[in-house]
Amino acid sequence: MKGITKAIMRTPHMVGSKVGMSKKSADPEFDEYQRNFTTLEAETEKFVKNTKAFSDAVNSLFTSGSNFAQHFSTVFHPIGSEFDLLGKHPQAANTLKNVDDYQVALEELRTTIAPELELISSRVLAPVKELQGVMKTIRKMITKREHKLVDYDRFNNSLTKLRDKKEKSLSDEKNLFKLEQDFEVATNEYEYINGAMKQDLPRFMSLATNFIDPLFHSFFYMQLNIYYMLLEKLNQFADGKYDVSITPAQIADEYEAKRGESFETIEALGLTQRIVSTSKLVQQHRALSPNSATFGRPPTSPLGRSPSAASTSTTGSRNISAGSSFAKKAPPPPPAPFGSKPPLGPSSPNLAAPPPYSPSSNGVSAAAAKRAPPPPPPLKPKPQPNVQYVVALYDFAAQADGDLDFQTGDRIEVIERTSSAEDWWTGRLNGRTGVFPGNYVQDA
Template sequence: MSWKGTTKAFGRLPQRIATKTGLRTETKDLRFDDIQTRFTEMTKQTEKLHDDAKKFRDGVSNMLNHQANFADLLVELYNPITSEEASDGVVTRRTKTPAQAMKATEEYAKLMSEVRDTILAELDSIDRRIIMPATEFLDVIKLIKKTVTKREHKKVDYDRYQNSVKKLKDKKDKSLSEEKQLHKYEDQLERATQEYDHYNELLKKELPLFFEYRVEFIEPIFECFYHMQLRIYGLLFEQFEQLAELGYFDFESDIIDGFDKKIVDAREQLEDITLFKRSKQNKKQDESSRKQSSIRESARTGSSGQVPTYSKDHIEEDDEPPAYTPTPVRAQPPPPPPVSRKPKPVRYVVALYDYDATADGDLSFRKDDKIELIKRTPDVNDWWTGKLNGVTGVFPGNYVAEL
């Protein structure tokens, strides 16, 4: 703000304070107040339209990117997990994915990638046909706001000069300086009246026209937005319809019922896995240990919750310690003669993956570690016992390969 503008602002400050506190009156124009209320509401709605259009653009873009990433992750999760190549050159497949499920997943990832690339190009038209016109419309509103602000300043000048003239006219005995000041205020009041009437009548005349023109602005944006959404959702429908033609998805049964049935079957299969059983056993042991600790704590503290104490006053003088009978000392038996046994051959396995212990007694190792095999079962999905770096523990058999 320039020095001239700052001076005017300080000159208007007393009038603004006096008006807000009720010490002075201000000019009211009910018709303009109604128009200004409508203008303020239209400004808020236009700003919201501008912001929501940007959010829609960013939201669709994020949805497409996350959708494509989700499809890629599904492909990685559905891919069979294989072990490292063993010494005999055979690669053991640990998990198998049904061919139909693998094909559906790969097709889904391919279609989602195509949808993302196609629709992201369509989103550029949102900037050109919605966001940019809304920005231009807001620029026009800013210019009108400046005129509204100027009209408000002229109204304050009009009110303060009018109050000053009225105050001096009501004074009976005026000095020469007061007479000169009265003429000065009358000239300023006349100029302020002309300026205030100019801006006030201008806004009352042209703002209603501006309200009518807003329809010309909104109609093409609304029509464009409708066709863009139709285009985006149509592309999504076409791609998903191709995916439905694979025959992998069940569209006949209810979605929730189908999910509940599949999750029950998965849990039943999960209960047959030794890892899952061992996890449940560990939980039961932990619960049992907590219960036993609670029982011992209750027995120690008694029903009152306090630890019982004893003093010498509770021991009578006639009480004697129990008789002590020494245990007869016997000669140390001779050690048994050494038995000659053939040393048991040491077997080793190599780690195919990293494994971090999940419970006490587990053996942690890194990929390619050479582990001494102490005990194993015929089932590779069972827990085996091994030794590494002087530490003995159990580990999943399907994480290693025998040497």
């Protein structure tokens, strides 16, 4: 609470000094020491960050290298035994034989490097963090010195202003006496802490330099030791197996020569091609054939219906080469209801027409006695709604990107449809748009 009160009392003077309304004292000697101290703080923080980055990078290097060797060993051994790679490709004998040795070498190297990284943490990072703790204490003292300087300036400005006043009242005389006492206290406190800081900061800067210099040399030799261990271990592994005197450019050229046409062969495989979703296939077909109403994907005839002419005509466009994309399978036929009977054909010999209606003789005479009523006026055709809906008869699960899945009973808005129910239609459900088989739904 006391610190908050002092901060409130210092605020008017701090604001006034920034806008030039209040006088602010300056000590060039201390300002120079403070700039040097701020630079030392920033460089120490950079040293800590870079040391951590180096340790993390070395750890990641050997972890990734060990995993790399392990995966190569896992990949090559089943292939080598199953397809007889050594017999078919004798030029790859070195790779197949040395992959296990490479994995062992990297595992041993990672185990050997781990203690060196621990030394960096204990002998470099830990002492520098202790130095940062001391520097935080000094920074607090610099902040306290700034507060004492503000008190000194504000009491000095108030006292000077009151002394320069020509006509003083009784209250002014009382305030003058109090300000003189406050100014004397503020002067003593400021001069004490300012003198102590000007005396101790140069000594600290010298000691900090002497402290960091051996840490820097230790860190350098630890790095050098890690590099030597890495070089020695890899040279032992490569001795008699690989020529380590060639340049990276020569290694790249040799790799390109040995690779041959294998990369082009892999690129030509349909397995490596990007799968095109159903919606994109529909859009591509419509862009190429603007007169076509839809991009048909005739499913199997699930309801005992033969595909329509529109469905048959669009079937050919669904056959896509394996080199460019993959052909989407027709949707599964909808499940037949349990216990349902097969639908009857349009003409069945077992069906007989109902007997004609024969009115009685009395009815005929009564109808003849009366005049026939005028025919009713024709009904106006109801306007067709702009939005059409269908109801799902079965559950449908999406087979690819762009398909619209739904559950039995869902009400689907139809965006685009064909005259045949054996085609794929475009619809919207719950904000999702996609294509679905027309034989899975009926008009709402």
